[in-house]
Amino acid sequence: MSVLTDGHSVTEEARNRTFGPLYSRNAKAVIARGLMATKSSNWLVMLSGFFEPVLFLVSMGVGLGAIVGAVQGPDGAEISYAAYIAPALLAVSAMNGAVYDSTWNVFFKMNFAKLYQGMLYTSLGPLDVALGEIFLALLRGLLYATGFTAVMGLMGLITTPWALLMVPASVLIAFGFASLGMGITSFLKTFQQMDWINFIMLPMFLFSATFYPLSVYPQYIQWLIQAMPLWHGVELLRQISVGAFTPATAIHVGYYVLMTALGMLLTTVRLRKLFLK
Amino acid sequence: MHNKAIVSSNPLADHPAKQQAVIAAKDLRKTYGDVAAVDGISFSVPAGESFGLLGPNGAGKSTTMKMIGAVTQRTSGELSIMGLDPDSHGPEVRAHLGVVPQQDNLDEELKVRDNLLVYGRYFGLPMSYLRPKADELLEFAQLTDKAKSKVDALSGGMKRRLTIARSLINEPRILLLDEPTTGLDPQARHILWDRLFRLKEQGVTLILTTHYMDEAEQLCDRLIVVDKGRIMAEGSPAQLIREHSTREVLELRFGSERNGTIGAELQGIGERLELLPDRVLIYAHDGEAALEEVSSRGLRPLTSLVRRSSLEDVFLRLTGRSLVD
Numbered sequence: 001m002s003v004l005t006d007g008h009s010v011t012e013e014a015r016n017r018t019f020g021p022l023y024s025r026n027a028k029a030v031i032a033r034g035l036m037a038t039k040s041s042n043w044l045v046m047l048s049g050f051f052e053p054v055l056f057l058v059s060m061g062v063g064l065g066a067i068v069g070a071v072q073g074p075d076g077a078e079i080s081y082a083a084y085i086a087p088a089l090l091a092v093s094a095m096n097g098a099v100y101d102s103t104w105n106v107f108f109k110m111n112f113a114k115l116y117q118g119m120l121y122t123s124l125g126p127l128d129v130a131l132g133e134i135f136l137a138l139l140r141g142l143l144y145a146t147g148f149t150a151v152m153g154l155m156g157l158i159t160t161p162w163a164l165l166m167v168p169a170s171v172l173i174a175f176g177f178a179s180l181g182m183g184i185t186s187f188l189k190t191f192q193q194m195d196w197i198n199f200i201m202l203p204m205f206l207f208s209a210t211f212y213p214l215s216v217y218p219q220y221i222q223w224l225i226q227a228m229p230l231w232h233g234v235e236l237l238r239q240i241s242v243g244a245f246t247p248a249t250a251i252h253v254g255y256y257v258l259m260t261a262l263g264m265l266l267t268t269v270r271l272r273k274l275f276l277k
Numbered sequence: 278m279h280n281k282a283i284v285s286s287n288p289l290a291d292h293p294a295k296q297q298a299v300i301a302a303k304d305l306r307k308t309y310g311d312v313a314a315v316d317g318i319s320f321s322v323p324a325g326e327s328f329g330l331l332g333p334n335g336a337g338k339s340t341t342m343k344m345i346g347a348v349t350q351r352t353s354g355e356l357s358i359m360g361l362d363p364d365s366h367g368p369e370v371r372a373h374l375g376v377v378p379q380q381d382n383l384d385e386e387l388k389v390r391d392n393l394l395v396y397g398r399y400f401g402l403p404m405s406y407l408r409p410k411a412d413e414l415l416e417f418a419q420l421t422d423k424a425k426s427k428v429d430a431l432s433g434g435m436k437r438r439l440t441i442a443r444s445l446i447n448e449p450r451i452l453l454l455d456e457p458t459t460g461l462d463p464q465a466r467h468i469l470w471d472r473l474f475r476l477k478e479q480g481v482t483l484i485l486t487t488h489y490m491d492e493a494e495q496l497c498d499r500l501i502v503v504d505k506g507r508i509m510a511e512g513s514p515a516q517l518i519r520e521h522s523t524r525e526v527l528e529l530r531f532g533s534e535r536n537g538t539i540g541a542e543l544q545g546i547g548e549r550l551e552l553l554p555d556r557v558l559i560y561a562h563d564g565e566a567a568l569e570e571v572s573s574r575g576l577r578p579l580t581s582l583v584r585r586s587s588l589e590d591v592f593l594r595l596t597g598r599s600l601v602d
Contacts, residue, residue, distance in 0.1 A: 021347075021364070021365060021366065021367035021368060022367075023368075024368040024401070026398075026399070026401050029395070029398035029399045029401065030399075032395065032398055033384070033387070033395045033398070033399075036387060036391055036395060037384070037386035037387060040386065040387065040388065040391075113382070113384075113385060113386075114380070114382035115382070115384060117348075117378070117382055118378075118382040118383075118384070118396075119399055120348055121346060121348060121371060121374075121376040121378070122371055122372075122396065122399035122400050122447075123368040123369075123371050123372045123399065123400045123401060124368070124399050125367060125368055275348065
């Protein structure tokens with residue numbers, strides 16, 4: 001040990017940390033890297049992610065809404081069709097952004113760019129990397145949600161200040177999907193397997209009471225959809241958008257808190273297995 | 278310009294504990310399922326030494342490097358890096374290490390200089406330290422004019438030098454180099470060797486794997502020859518050659534048909550014969566004398582060459598196989 005106490009090195013500070021081998025309290029370096037990379041190359045991809053739900057809202061909400069007319073909102077009052085689907089589209093956008101960031105993006109960095117291998121040769125632990133990447137996904141989700149909520153406001157679809165809570169709620173939804181998505185991605189090795197993710201996402205987008213209420217389905221289908229995460233996100237944001245809170249609101253929030261916790265646990269276990277083998 | 282110290286002068290150089298090992302491995306083993314990649318090796322490396330692991334592909338060199346680098350956990354045995362156990366103190370151990378992996382894993386989404394800055398941030402180092410350090414390392418790697426280039430615009434040799442520059446950002450006490458010049462052209466290799474030699478002069482402990490003999494002879498103070506996860510021999514390059522080979526080697530080619538059957542006719546020349554599919558090696562203290570004797574027996578090889586023994590011959594002697602196959 002005497003060797004260690006001799007001679008000053010700038011990295012002494014890092015050595016003195018007394019955390020386990022998984023975490024060195026430096027997720028901010030991973031975040032800084034992500035911001036720098038976004039600045040120099042990825043910002044166009046980010047822009048397209050913002051427009052997608054806006055285009056859906058305009059075409060379905062305004063276009064299809066003209067035929068549909070007014071529909072019953074979560075509190076029983078009538079609202080426009082656009083106001084009905086807008087929170088659902090926000091939930092879908094939070095899901096899509098988080099899933100893209102935590103699956104395809106992570107898959108590429110893990111298997112092709114070997115970015116994580118490089119990071120893990122430094123003082124960073126796998127948990128620093130996971131937290132940093134998830135934070136970036138959430139930051140992106142936050143930007144999208146803020147932008148989309150602003151568009152809703154411009155289109156006159158916001159009628160209560162409660163609706164602003166959709167922004168943090170979207171981040172929670174994104175957190176759930178990002179943490180679980182990253183854990184699942186760690187199991188996948190080929191592009192074919194990655195396609196399974198789309199195979200799950202698309203039906204979830206179409207059938208999670210996004211464009212019409214759950215009551216159109218037979219009971220057992222309803223149960224299936226209620227077990228899936230997106231439905232809870234859609235319902236949560238829809239309730240918030242008109243400020244109609246019920247005990248079910250707490251269940252939706254609880255679902256995502258649990259999903260986030262399990263996702264983080266899975267991701268940490270998997271990273272340990274993958275990188276500290 | 279390049280003689281400025283990249284790593285602050287070694288604090289251990291004048292210390293009584295100089296001989297203390299910075300790396301100590303005892304009965305180190307790593308198995309994947311039933312396969313033992315590293316099968317019980319022991320060695321220790323004092324501070325400032327340049328230590329090589331020499332062996333063919335699949336010998337267990339890279340696995341050993343990963344265990345030293347605290348990115349792979351050992352199956353059994355003891356390992357200590359700067360007095361710390363890498364399995365339980367991964368981040369702390371890695372803070373002392375610079376790693377140059379076998380394949381470049383530079384961050385292609387960042388520019389050349391940003392690669393150094395961001396990598397330094399991974400160690401938790403402040404920007405006030407990193408900015409001048411990055412410029413200094415770019416100069417060391419002869420990449421100053423490429424600071425703002427994209428990584429994929431660099432040549433193979435430049436990428437390799439950038440990877441080495443990056444590995445020095447935290448002023449490591451130990452530099453791990455896994456096949457540092459594989460895939461580079463001769464000129465790029467010589468530039469790289471020169472840079473590595475400067476680091477060695479500055480007291481950095483170098484651990485390198487290679488399957489190139491000339492590289493091991495140029496850079497290593499001491500090396501272990503590894504095959505199938507075990508240590509076959511240990512010593513300085515000169516010592517290994519002295520112990521396991523003769524001073525000179527006579528290489529003869531008789532054509533592919535005769536190489537295999539000529540053995541009987543060459544019996545008794547030199548100290549030892551090695552019959553390879555493409556050539557015959559005669560190990561002798563005096564290669565020219567051996568060649569004269571071959572001629573006096575009326576044998577006419579298509580080509581003949583007298584050369585000094587190299588680590589390649591040591592390896593052939595120890596394992597019965599050549600290194601690069």
